[in-house]
Amino acid sequence: MKKFHVLTTALAAAVFLAGCGGNEAGNQKPRVAFTSMVSFGDSLSDVGSYAVGAVAAQGGGHYSINGIGATGLLWTNWTEFLSATLDLAAPCAAETGLNTIQAVVGAPPVPATFHDASTGGTCTNYAQGGARVTNPVGPGNALLFNASVPSTYSNAIGQLTVPVQTQIANYLAHNGGKFTSDQLVTVFAGGNDIFINVATFQATVGAGGDPTAAATAAVTAMAQAGTEEAGYINAQILANGATHVVVVNLPDVSLTPFAIGSGASGQALVKSMTQAFNSALQGNLTASANLVFVDAFAASEDQATHMAQYGLDNVTTPTCTSSSSLVCTKNTLIGAVAPAASGAAATAANTYEYADSVHPTPYGYRLLAELVSEQLAIKGWL
Amino acid sequence: MKKHSIATALVATAALCGAGAAHAQAAGDVMVKLGWNKIMPKVRSTELSAPSLPGSTIDIKSASALFFTAAYMVTDNASVEFLGGLPYKHDIIGTGSVQGVGKIGSIHQISPTLLMQYRFLSPDSPFRPRIGVGPTFAWFYGSKGSAALTAVTNPGGPPTTIGGDTELGATTELGASFKINKHWFVDAAVLKTFINTEAKLSTGQRTRARLNPVAVNASIGYTF
Numbered sequence: 001m002k003k004f005h006v007l008t009t010a011l012a013a014a015v016f017l018a019g020c021g022g023n024e025a026g027n028q029k030p031r032v033a034f035t036s037m038v039s040f041g042d043s044l045s046d047v048g049s050y051a052v053g054a055v056a057a058q059g060g061g062h063y064s065i066n067g068i069g070a071t072g073l074l075w076t077n078w079t080e081f082l083s084a085t086l087d088l089a090a091p092c093a094a095e096t097g098l099n100t101i102q103a104v105v106g107a108p109p110v111p112a113t114f115h116d117a118s119t120g121g122t123c124t125n126y127a128q129g130g131a132r133v134t135n136p137v138g139p140g141n142a143l144l145f146n147a148s149v150p151s152t153y154s155n156a157i158g159q160l161t162v163p164v165q166t167q168i169a170n171y172l173a174h175n176g177g178k179f180t181s182d183q184l185v186t187v188f189a190g191g192n193d194i195f196i197n198v199a200t201f202q203a204t205v206g207a208g209g210d211p212t213a214a215a216t217a218a219v220t221a222m223a224q225a226g227t228e229e230a231g232y233i234n235a236q237i238l239a240n241g242a243t244h245v246v247v248v249n250l251p252d253v254s255l256t257p258f259a260i261g262s263g264a265s266g267q268a269l270v271k272s273m274t275q276a277f278n279s280a281l282q283g284n285l286t287a288s289a290n291l292v293f294v295d296a297f298a299a300s301e302d303q304a305t306h307m308a309q310y311g312l313d314n315v316t317t318p319t320c321t322s323s324s325s326l327v328c329t330k331n332t333l334i335g336a337v338a339p340a341a342s343g344a345a346a347t348a349a350n351t352y353e354y355a356d357s358v359h360p361t362p363y364g365y366r367l368l369a370e371l372v373s374e375q376l377a378i379k380g381w382l
Numbered sequence: 383m384k385k386h387s388i389a390t391a392l393v394a395t396a397a398l399c400g401a402g403a404a405h406a407q408a409a410g411d412v413m414v415k416l417g418w419n420k421i422m423p424k425v426r427s428t429e430l431s432a433p434s435l436p437g438s439t440i441d442i443k444s445a446s447a448l449f450f451t452a453a454y455m456v457t458d459n460a461s462v463e464f465l466g467g468l469p470y471k472h473d474i475i476g477t478g479s480v481q482g483v484g485k486i487g488s489i490h491q492i493s494p495t496l497l498m499q500y501r502f503l504s505p506d507s508p509f510r511p512r513i514g515v516g517p518t519f520a521w522f523y524g525s526k527g528s529a530a531l532t533a534v535t536n537p538g539g540p541p542t543t544i545g546g547d548t549e550l551g552a553t554t555e556l557g558a559s560f561k562i563n564k565h566w567f568v569d570a571a572v573l574k575t576f577i578n579t580e581a582k583l584s585t586g587q588r589t590r591a592r593l594n595p596v597a598v599n600a601s602i603g604y605t606f
Contacts (some may be wrong), residue, residue, distance in 0.1 A: 084538030311433025
């Protein structure tokens with residue numbers, strides 16, 4: 001029966017061999033070897049344009065719950081989650097500064113300074129809180145401060161609000177007028193055009209203007225902004241050598257605490273404005289194999305209707321006690337999500353979508369990063 | 383009657399080889415086989431549990447490997463056969479709402495199976511069709527993740543890994559052997575296994591998958 005022994009040994013060997021090898025990470029390199037990520041947009045992509053002066057003093061700079069690991073997650077903004085996924089260094093703000101009105105805020109202004117190639121730096125995130133698509137004056141800009149109107153006082157912080165159009169122009173001016181094929185370029189804007197146009201609508205109606213005409217004007221203005229953003233992407237980004245461009249449309253702003261607070265009619269108007277922007281943006285983008293369009297609008301609605309599937313418990317209550325999350329930290333959270341003990345992470349905040357009335361928690365940003373990652377993977381870039 | 387003509391041809395071949403008919407698949411015989419087996423999972427997976435993109439499902443692709451068996455003829459018609467072999471490496475791809483992300487990982491498995499078989503026709507018949515049924519023990523191990531898997535489950539975080547369970551299933555078999563000579567025979571079989579498993583990600587999400595693979599194999603056997 002010698003042959004039988006040989007067989008037994010072979011079987012045993014096969015089983016033994018099979019037992020080798022645990023569960024491994026596998027190849028974690030993205031399919032495209034990106035060397036940098038260049039971001040244009042507003043507060044939703046801002047990683048610290050205003051983390052200076054009065055804002056830095058409060059531990060702020062991100063439009064979310066500030067502080068590395070504040071909620072136990074590794075990153076705060078979606079561009080940070082995404083760059084880590086792409087095996088890139090953490091993004092940093094290409095331009096910082098604050099036009100703070102010292103008489104109001106009590107802290108001095110901080111001059112605008114570039115940290116990109118123009119000053120020998122490596123920062124390529126040009127997104128700034130308050131930035132609009134084209135108009136240089138967005139929410140938080142000191143030019144909107146009016147000493148006789150208390151509701152404008154928050155603008156004394158003096159955000160630079162360099163619009164997307166100028167952000168792209170600055171990049172091109174500082175980088176030889178070209179994008180490269182190993183860059184991932186992200187564009188995500190439009191929210192501040194909503195807020196400014198809603199304010200204009202309210203002012204018009206408040207002054208006795210025709211609500212219908214004012215609403216039409218607001219929706220028309222958003223379509224215009226969407227068309228302009230598409231134009232900049234076509235003519236300034238795609239036409240200047242970018243081969244990996246991600247465009248994120250506006251999430252459904254009508255689902256934010258900001259819009260919910262304005263009632264059903266306000267929500268309806270904001271939804272119309274958001275849709276007008278998104279359809280103009282998508283409709284005017286040049287068809288290109290170098291472009292990935294991420295539908296954050298559909299995703300945000302899905303998150304609100306299927307909260308549990310996304311690990312969310314609350315999509316309507318801001319976690320921060322401060323009106324702007326720019327200076328929110330784990331020490332300024334509502335009781336429901338405050339850290340269990342001093343020094344602990346505010347992990348309960350990871351079940352909330354919103355940090356303030358419009359900005360996501362770090363977890364909310366992570367969901368956006370997952371959505372973008374999924375689209376990049378489907379495209380074959382990740 | 384095509385099978386019959388194939389059988390006839392094989393018998394003719396056997397005759398050419400000068401084989402006798404003394405030894406066949408008769409009570410007390412021990413047979414071993416070595417061949418190639420292809421496993422084709424017919425996957426239906428549940429949605430990946432929260433937190434995840436709704437509708438994320440997976441498919442598990444086919445894999446092939448060398449396999450071997452050892453059988454013992456309990457009677458002239460009843461036999462017991464053990465199926466073992468080298469590990470199979472299956473690619474895992476995203477489907478459902480993550481359709482298009484492509485390969486998100488891979489996993490190895492071995493699935494030793496013990497079949498109770500009934501072999502038709504007489505022990506010295508050159509052609510022995512058979513049916514079989516028995517348990518399959520599937521052992522999933524040695525998985526690999528990917529950048530895409532990490533990106534859609536924990537972007538920017540540590541790599542996501544995939545864990546598989548060990549599972550017990552049931553296998554049915556349709557097979558036949560054709561005698562070449564006194565010792566050697568060729569064999570082919572189709573097997574259907576009924577088995578489920580649960581894939582667990584290191585990020586906490588799970589998906590239950592009905593695998594129910596169909597396997598086809600061809601082998602060369604030797605009767606002692």
